[in-house]
Amino acid sequence: MKKIVAIALLVFIGALLFTGIYAIDGFPKYGEAKVADRVSEGYIMKNVTEANTDVVYGVSTNLETGSANYVTSIVVNYRSFDTLGEVTVLFVSSLGISLLLGGFSGKLRNRCKANFILRMGSKVVFPLIIMTGVYIFIHGHLSPGGGFPGGSMIASAILLLYLSDEKFRVNIENFKKTESTAGSLYVIIGLLGLVISNYFLSNFINTGTVGALLSAGIIPIIYVLVGLKVGSELTGVITDFLKEEVE
Amino acid sequence: MIQYAGIILMLIGIYGLLTDKNVIKIIVSLNVFELGLNVFIISVGFVKDGVAPILTSVNNHSGLIFVDPLPQALVLTAIVIGLGTTALGLAFARRIYMKYGTLDLEEIGGNN
Amino acid sequence: MNSVNIVEVIVAGLLILLGFLAVNSKKMITAIIYLSLSSMLAVLSFAIMKAPDVAITEAVIGSGLITAVFLFTLLVFKKVGDE
Numbered sequence: 001m002k003k004i005v006a007i008a009l010l011v012f013i014g015a016l017l018f019t020g021i022y023a024i025d026g027f028p029k030y031g032e033a034k035v036a037d038r039v040s041e042g043y044i045m046k047n048v049t050e051a052n053t054d055v056v057y058g059v060s061t062n063l064e065t066g067s068a069n070y071v072t073s074i075v076v077n078y079r080s081f082d083t084l085g086e087v088t089v090l091f092v093s094s095l096g097i098s099l100l101l102g103g104f105s106g107k108l109r110n111r112c113k114a115n116f117i118l119r120m121g122s123k124v125v126f127p128l129i130i131m132t133g134v135y136i137f138i139h140g141h142l143s144p145g146g147g148f149p150g151g152s153m154i155a156s157a158i159l160l161l162y163l164s165d166e167k168f169r170v171n172i173e174n175f176k177k178t179e180s181t182a183g184s185l186y187v188i189i190g191l192l193g194l195v196i197s198n199y200f201l202s203n204f205i206n207t208g209t210v211g212a213l214l215s216a217g218i219i220p221i222i223y224v225l226v227g228l229k230v231g232s233e234l235t236g237v238i239t240d241f242l243k244e245e246v247e
Numbered sequence: 248m249i250q251y252a253g254i255i256l257m258l259i260g261i262y263g264l265l266t267d268k269n270v271i272k273i274i275v276s277l278n279v280f281e282l283g284l285n286v287f288i289i290s291v292g293f294v295k296d297g298v299a300p301i302l303t304s305v306n307n308h309s310g311l312i313f314v315d316p317l318p319q320a321l322v323l324t325a326i327v328i329g330l331g332t333t334a335l336g337l338a339f340a341r342r343i344y345m346k347y348g349t350l351d352l353e354e355i356g357g358n359n
Numbered sequence: 360m361n362s363v364n365i366v367e368v369i370v371a372g373l374l375i376l377l378g379f380l381a382v383n384s385k386k387m388i389t390a391i392i393y394l395s396l397s398s399m400l401a402v403l404s405f406a407i408m409k410a411p412d413v414a415i416t417e418a419v420i421g422s423g424l425i426t427a428v429f430l431f432t433l434l435v436f437k438k439v440g441d442e
Contacts, residue, residue, distance in 0.1 A: 002265075002266060003266055006262055006265040006266050007262070009265075010258050010261060010262050010265075013258065013261070014254070014255070014258050017254055017258075018251075018254065021254075028291065030248065030249070030250040030251075030290055030293065031293055031294065031295035032294070032295065033291065033292055033293060033294050033315055035292075035294060035297075035312070035313060035314075035315045038315060038317070039317065040292075040315050040316055040317045043316060043317065044300070044309050044313055044316070045309055046309070054308050054309055054310050055302070055308060055309040056307060056308045056309075057302045057303065057304060057306075057307035057308065058304070058307070068301060068302040068303070069300070069301045069302075069412070070300035070301065070302075070313065070316040071300055071301075071316045071319045071320050071323065071412045072412075074316055074317060074320040075320045075323060075324065079320065082324070083324060086324045086327070086328060089328055089331060090327060090328065090331045093331035093332060093334065093335045094331065094334075096335050096338070097334055097335055097338045100335075100338040100339065100341070100342055101338050101341065136415070143301070144299075144301065144411035144412045144414075144415055145412065145415050146323075146412065148323060148324070148326075148327045148416055148420075149412075149415045149416045149418075149419050149420075152327075152330075152416070152419040152420050152423075152424060153419055155424065156419060156423050156424060156427075159424070159427055210302060211302065211304075230327065234330070234424065237334050237428070238424075238427070238428070238431075240338075241334070241337075241338075241428055241431040241432065242431060244435060245345070248364070248367045248368055248371050249367055249370065249371050249374075249404050249407065249408065251371065252370075252371035252372075252374045252375055252404070255375050256374060256375060256378045259375070259378045259379055259382055260378070260382070262382060263382035263383075267382070269387065271387050271390075271391075271429075271432070271433075271436075272382075272387065272390055274429075275381055275382065275390045275391065275394050275429075276382050278394055278425065279378045279381055279382055279394065279397065282378070282397060282398065282401050282421070283378070285401070285413075285417075286374070286401055286404055286405075289405060289408050289410050289413060290408060293408045293409065297409060298409065299409040299410070299411055300409075301411070314408070314409040314410070319410045319412055319413050322410075322413050323412055323413055323416055326413070326416050326417055326420055326421065327416070327420065329420075329421075329425075330420050330424055330425055330428075333425055333428065333429075334428050337428060337429065337432045340432060341432060341435055344435070344436060350436065
């Protein structure tokens with residue numbers, strides 16, 4: 001009975017969604033979005049206030065953000081304040097997890113013993129995963145990726161070590177120190193922007209040529225900090241989840 | 248086509264939230280809902296025959312037709328927040344299991 | 360609408376099917392594995408929609424770390440021996 005009511009309700013909501021969304025004036029059909037009419041046009045031309053000029057890879061210099069990856073330039077430069085808030089949300093949720101589970105001291109008892117292939121293979125794969133993660137967040141302004149996937153990749157490398165070795169424990173104190181240092185440096189860079197060019201988190205370093213490794217001003221610095229912060233935070237979460245209450 | 252899949256996935260997630268009684272399955276339904284929402288938001292910015300929003304040595308100037316980068320930036324952060332909320336929910340589920348010895352919401356309500 | 364991409368149709372259909380199975384399966388472990396599979400399908404759909412950043416993030420987090428966290432939680436519940 002309950003399921004029938006739920007299905008009827010959902011058919012009603014679905015019909016409303018399917019007819020309502022496409023009746024909105026200006027809502028694009030799938031694959032027919034007009035980027036030129038949206039606010040993103042200014043982000044693509046890397047100039048949100050003045051008339052548009054063409055940006056050429058490897059030639060244009062001293063733009064608003066010198067990042068070749070447009071998603072990065074939005075996440076870390078134009079909407080960097082959002083990202084600061086988002087990193088704070090992640091910090092609060094990891095704080096809640098360590099409040100709920102961090103008091104336990106035992107290890108999970110039901111884990112199976114790792115087999116030979118996992119034990120030997122993890123030693124080979126672990127440095128490669130760490131290197132890929134660091135590469136991804138250092139090149140966040142040139143190629144797909146950035147601080148969030150890079151940091152998660154580092155956390156998953158630590159997860160691999162946990163799975164392959166039952167006695168393995170990370171020194172969680174050092175991870176907490178790394179995380180708080182990275183978070184504080186993010187805020188300090190924002191305040192430096194406030195002092196130097198009058199608004200919070202402004203890009204106060206010369207942005208260089210589009211496509212060079214040393215370009216885009218504060219974007220690579222902030223993305224490395226975000227990568228370190230996310231990686232150490234998720235490592236802390238995984239470490240908390242591997243604990244169990246001892247009776 | 249993928250836009251419709253996103254909407255239907257959201258509806259499936261709501262169905263799971265309404266009917267399941269197990270705490271873990273409610274969190275799984277929440278994840279399915281979130282997945283559908285992410286697919287839908289990305290599909291709003293998709294342009295047929297557009298290129299991915301990255302300047303490279305091949306797609307080397309901004310006059311090309313790019314996919315809208317703004318929804319992608321929003322979803323990029325939403326995925327990481329999804330991991331945080333899911334992990335917090337699972338930590339609460341472990342606490343509930345320690346206190347009541349069950350994961351069924353109706354049994355928990357009956358004990359009070 | 361005359362040229363509907365066949366890959367998109369297959370990905371969309373599988374995404375709906377796997378999401379439905381994840382919500383409707385009886386055992387918790389089955390639900391979690393179906394959630395991980397549908398996350399992989401979502402990675403494919405993000406790649407089709409030209410969003411490489413989101414695809415990388417979803418591949419690492421959605422199908423890697425979330426599954427691990429769910430499984431570590433299940434290991435605690437299995438302790439008593441029921442379910």
